[in-house]
Amino acid sequence: MGDDPKVVSADGFRSDGAAALEWVARYLEGLDQVAVSPSVAPGDIAARLPAHAPEEPEPFATILRDLDRVVVPGLTHWQAPGFFAYFPASASPPSVLGELVSAGLGVNGMLWSTSPASTELEMVVLDWLVELLGLPDHFRFASEGGGVIEDSASSATLCALVAARERALRGATLDRLTLYGTSEAHSSLPKGAKIAGFAHDQLHSVPVLDDFSMDPSALSRMVAEDRAAGFVPCFVLATAGTTSSMAFDSLEQVGAICREEDLWLHVDAAMAGSAAICPELRAFHEGLELADSYAVNPHKWLLTNFDCTCFYVRDRRALTDALSVTPEYLRNPATASGSVVDYRDWQVPLGRRFRALKLWFVLRTYGATGLRRHLRNHLALAGKLRERLEADERFLFCAPPALDLLCFAHVTGNAATEQLLRDVNDTRRVLLSHTVLAGRYTIRCAIGGAWTEEHHLDELWEIIDRLAPPVSAAAAGAPSP
Amino acid sequence: MGDDPKVVSADGFRSDGAAALEWVARYLEGLDQVAVSPSVAPGDIAARLPAHAPEEPEPFATILRDLDRVVVPGLTHWQAPGFFAYFPASASPPSVLGELVSAGLGVNGMLWSTSPASTELEMVVLDWLVELLGLPDHFRFASEGGGVIEDSASSATLCALVAARERALRGATLDRLTLYGTSEAHSSLPKGAKIAGFAHDQLHSVPVLDDFSMDPSALSRMVAEDRAAGFVPCFVLATAGTTSSMAFDSLEQVGAICREEDLWLHVDAAMAGSAAICPELRAFHEGLELADSYAVNPHKWLLTNFDCTCFYVRDRRALTDALSVTPEYLRNPATASGSVVDYRDWQVPLGRRFRALKLWFVLRTYGATGLRRHLRNHLALAGKLRERLEADERFLFCAPPALDLLCFAHVTGNAATEQLLRDVNDTRRVLLSHTVLAGRYTIRCAIGGAWTEEHHLDELWEIIDRLAPPVSAAAAGAPSP
Numbered sequence: 001m002g003d004d005p006k007v008v009s010a011d012g013f014r015s016d017g018a019a020a021l022e023w024v025a026r027y028l029e030g031l032d033q034v035a036v037s038p039s040v041a042p043g044d045i046a047a048r049l050p051a052h053a054p055e056e057p058e059p060f061a062t063i064l065r066d067l068d069r070v071v072v073p074g075l076t077h078w079q080a081p082g083f084f085a086y087f088p089a090s091a092s093p094p095s096v097l098g099e100l101v102s103a104g105l106g107v108n109g110m111l112w113s114t115s116p117a118s119t120e121l122e123m124v125v126l127d128w129l130v131e132l133l134g135l136p137d138h139f140r141f142a143s144e145g146g147g148v149i150e151d152s153a154s155s156a157t158l159c160a161l162v163a164a165r166e167r168a169l170r171g172a173t174l175d176r177l178t179l180y181g182t183s184e185a186h187s188s189l190p191k192g193a194k195i196a197g198f199a200h201d202q203l204h205s206v207p208v209l210d211d212f213s214m215d216p217s218a219l220s221r222m223v224a225e226d227r228a229a230g231f232v233p234c235f236v237l238a239t240a241g242t243t244s245s246m247a248f249d250s251l252e253q254v255g256a257i258c259r260e261e262d263l264w265l266h267v268d269a270a271m272a273g274s275a276a277i278c279p280e281l282r283a284f285h286e287g288l289e290l291a292d293s294y295a296v297n298p299h300k301w302l303l304t305n306f307d308c309t310c311f312y313v314r315d316r317r318a319l320t321d322a323l324s325v326t327p328e329y330l331r332n333p334a335t336a337s338g339s340v341v342d343y344r345d346w347q348v349p350l351g352r353r354f355r356a357l358k359l360w361f362v363l364r365t366y367g368a369t370g371l372r373r374h375l376r377n378h379l380a381l382a383g384k385l386r387e388r389l390e391a392d393e394r395f396l397f398c399a400p401p402a403l404d405l406l407c408f409a410h411v412t413g414n415a416a417t418e419q420l421l422r423d424v425n426d427t428r429r430v431l432l433s434h435t436v437l438a439g440r441y442t443i444r445c446a447i448g449g450a451w452t453e454e455h456h457l458d459e460l461w462e463i464i465d466r467l468a469p470p471v472s473a474a475a476a477g478a479p480s481p
Numbered sequence: 482m483g484d485d486p487k488v489v490s491a492d493g494f495r496s497d498g499a500a501a502l503e504w505v506a507r508y509l510e511g512l513d514q515v516a517v518s519p520s521v522a523p524g525d526i527a528a529r530l531p532a533h534a535p536e537e538p539e540p541f542a543t544i545l546r547d548l549d550r551v552v553v554p555g556l557t558h559w560q561a562p563g564f565f566a567y568f569p570a571s572a573s574p575p576s577v578l579g580e581l582v583s584a585g586l587g588v589n590g591m592l593w594s595t596s597p598a599s600t601e602l603e604m605v606v607l608d609w610l611v612e613l614l615g616l617p618d619h620f621r622f623a624s625e626g627g628g629v630i631e632d633s634a635s636s637a638t639l640c641a642l643v644a645a646r647e648r649a650l651r652g653a654t655l656d657r658l659t660l661y662g663t664s665e666a667h668s669s670l671p672k673g674a675k676i677a678g679f680a681h682d683q684l685h686s687v688p689v690l691d692d693f694s695m696d697p698s699a700l701s702r703m704v705a706e707d708r709a710a711g712f713v714p715c716f717v718l719a720t721a722g723t724t725s726s727m728a729f730d731s732l733e734q735v736g737a738i739c740r741e742e743d744l745w746l747h748v749d750a751a752m753a754g755s756a757a758i759c760p761e762l763r764a765f766h767e768g769l770e771l772a773d774s775y776a777v778n779p780h781k782w783l784l785t786n787f788d789c790t791c792f793y794v795r796d797r798r799a800l801t802d803a804l805s806v807t808p809e810y811l812r813n814p815a816t817a818s819g820s821v822v823d824y825r826d827w828q829v830p831l832g833r834r835f836r837a838l839k840l841w842f843v844l845r846t847y848g849a850t851g852l853r854r855h856l857r858n859h860l861a862l863a864g865k866l867r868e869r870l871e872a873d874e875r876f877l878f879c880a881p882p883a884l885d886l887l888c889f890a891h892v893t894g895n896a897a898t899e900q901l902l903r904d905v906n907d908t909r910r911v912l913l914s915h916t917v918l919a920g921r922y923t924i925r926c927a928i929g930g931a932w933t934e935e936h937h938l939d940e941l942w943e944i945i946d947r948l949a950p951p952v953s954a955a956a957a958g959a960p961s962p
Binding site: 106 | 494505532533557558587595596597788833847
């Protein structure tokens with residue numbers, strides 16, 4: 001052991017760290033010039049990488065060089081100011097540095113006792129957010145509930161489903177339980193239901209109204225019919241801001257049905273939830289006091305890098321009863337005392353990163369005031385683009401514009417809209433994505449990038465305006481579907 | 482919008498980043514002096530934090546000051562060289578910097594098309610690891626299989642369970658399926674089974690042999706009996722290096738039964754798997770060619786920070802058939818062509834961080850040679866402590882010492898062992914954890930910390946030697962159980 005390898009050193013971390021930090025800073029500086037999406041075919045990047053791991057150590061500078069040479073040309077740049085696809089990346093300097101510090105500390109908060117401050121900071125920050133977003137008090141730790149950071153809203157939905165299922169299994173067998181959500185609910189609902197052991201036909205799709213929100217009377221009818229047929233309704237997923245079109249299910253009406261029928265109500269507010277930090281935008285949370293669980297993703301619109309989903313439950317015992325398994329090697333006096341939160345019982349994995357740090361860094365660096373200003377700025381940018389689209393006869397909105405999302409199409413039909421999206425994205429200055437709403441091919445434009453400024457929206461409009469054909473030409477070239 | 486808030490800037494990232502980097506460097510420099518575990522009671526840390534989020538922005542320096550003042554005193558320092566509990570933290574400078582770059586890039590590789598290089602680098606690095614660890618070729622992408630990075634071995638077990646369940650459901654109903662693992666299997670097996678909708682009595686506990694490994698003949702018998710009783714056996718979890726005692730189930734014997742009975746064999750090699758990078762330590766992988774899936778955690782023993790579990794499957798279609806749900810807004814030409822890997826279909830969440838970067842950084846920074854030297858050094862350190870314990874009449878091994886794990890007890894019984902563990906941990910210079918093996922309270926000592934050197938093992942032995950009572954005194958004070 002005389003040849004102790006000294007594989008790690010703080011000085012090595014310092015020097016390589018300075019290089020990595022500068023690399024990231026330059027990457028961020030260059031975001032405005034980069035092609036938003038890469039021009040690569042499947043296998044292109046893999047072909048540029050060696051087939052075998054290196055046998056001998058390589059200098060850090062070589063790795064950073066290959067990052068530039070091989071990796072970056074194959075990336076879609078989610079933080080580029082022209083990225084309007086899917087949902088915003090929402091990374092910010094303090095969140096990235098929170099991730100750095102978390103990785104540097106390397107603690108694992110699976111149990112309170114395995115790193116107490118990791119758990120307690122998370123509890124406090126999640127309580128802060130209840131207040132900032134105006135969530136019901138029953139999601140605070142002072143009540144019977146509480147919050148936890150999950151990796152994604154998908155995992156939050158799965159955990160809610162499992163808790164609801166376990167509660168319902170006291171009075172029924174698994175194959176009799178039924179779940180409800182609309183066709184507009186996120187794909188993590190059918191995926192979570194499948195993972196949790198539900199058959200495809202146990203998830204019932206509730207019709208939507210014209211604005212793509214859940215039809216509460218249809219839910220009510222379906223629940224009654226299912227009960228009459230011998231099923232045991234157990235779980236409803238309501239969405240506050242759907243992925244496709246930012247539709248808001250009425251939490252008041254859906255919640256009233258859930259209360260009356262004793263169904264677990266999970267509210268998925270993955271993107272929209274962050275907007276509730278502005279009191280004037282909070283109306284979509286009305287009825288949330290009826291919810292059993294709730295998820296919002298600061299990694300979508302609150303300046304926090306992925307992954308950071310805040311998941312709240314009304315009854316933390318229902319969640320931990322469903323997810324707690326304690327082997328001998330994890331027993332400890334704090335857990336036995338019942339006086340601590342062990343977050344492993346709030347999630348699928350056992351281990352966990354110290355993710356509360358980055359949220360703490362963000363909330364403190366910007367303050368509530370700064371975060372509100374940030375979101376209001378996005379809404380102003382979205383409003384300006386909305387006006388331009390509204391004033392132009394070539395476009396129609398496929399769903400009511402809401403918050404940071406605009407869903408529009410070319411009035412002449414799907415072919416023109418699809419072609420326009422391809423042409424716009426082929427500029428590689430911007431990237432938009434698509435959905436289909438009531439059979440109409442729809443361009444989705446989500447405005448929430450941390451680096452997106454007014455002139456980027458101007459450029460986006462200039463590109464759309466230039467590439468969208470006039471109504472007459474498009475109508476002649478491609479008949480409406 | 483004239484008052485654009487400019488919430489982010491590369492220069493701000495540079496200056497705050499330098500401060501964060503220096504903070505982490507100093508933290509790492511101080512690891513040798515720190516109290517490994519904190520002296521705090523539940524609620525202590527929370528009480529030192531404000532009850533409300535700040536309304537106005539705060540300077541980064543203030544946040545770092547509070548990190549020192551409030552957070553650090555409440556941490557268990559997983560990277561401290563005296564940390565021998567649970568499993569090693571295994572963070573290293575290149576892995577931490579890989580996490581920094583990943584957060585800085587902020588790309589989301591849910592689909593190949595949402596950031597192609599993120600997916601392809603992960604595929605290549607996972608293929609590299611197949612070769613480095615001597616895993617069967619059927620886990621490479623060139624075959625029908627492939628690998629993915631999950632957050633934890635728990636999630637890998639869940640994904641394997643769901644894939645096995647879906648395959649078995651073609652010929653049976655969920656309530657007839659049965660699963661198998663030993664009492665020594667990780668707690669993520671019963672937890673995963675519960676999440677996946679299996680009732681408690683569908684998971685059958687296979688007896689272990691004297692070395693705590695699975696009794697293959699018992700498995701064979703149980704499967705036959707369950708079939709005779711009308712059940713449909715579907716899944717076996719074999720462990721290559723159990724959490725409690727580093728016991729190795731015979732993959733050859735268990736695998737032969739699984740092949741004959743058409744059961745999905747998942748091999749959990751969370752901690753031990755990394756040792757296979759040294760060819761002379763690979764014997765425990767014999768029979769792995771019979772496995773359907775396999776998981777190893779570089780975040781446990783391969784210098785990579787949590788989270789980084791490498792999960793391999795023989796038949797990637799079995800996995801993606803079980804986990805794929807495609808809404809319109811995620812459809813894209815690359816996916817439709819069938820020529821790409823979309824990693825969202827390999828995991829529970831939809832979104833994903835660019836975790837391959839940190840593993841790439843680690844494999845290149847150390848090279849295979851450096852990683853082998855690192856592991857061999859730990860084994861030499863473990864060997865030296867083992868000799869000391871062996872030569873001392875006060876101690877006995879509760880399980881055969883294997884790789885980096887020593888399981889020992891005071892010969893006079895549980896009371897003396899429990900007291901010794903408390904006394905040793907109360908020094909706060911070191912931290913060990915415990916388990917129970919065949920009714921015997923057992924001290925677990927896992928030697929794999931990146932910062933742990935020979936003199937730390939000497940200090941650990943000095944502490945144990947000083948605090949362990951002589952056989953006569955302990956026997957007089959506390960009778961054997």
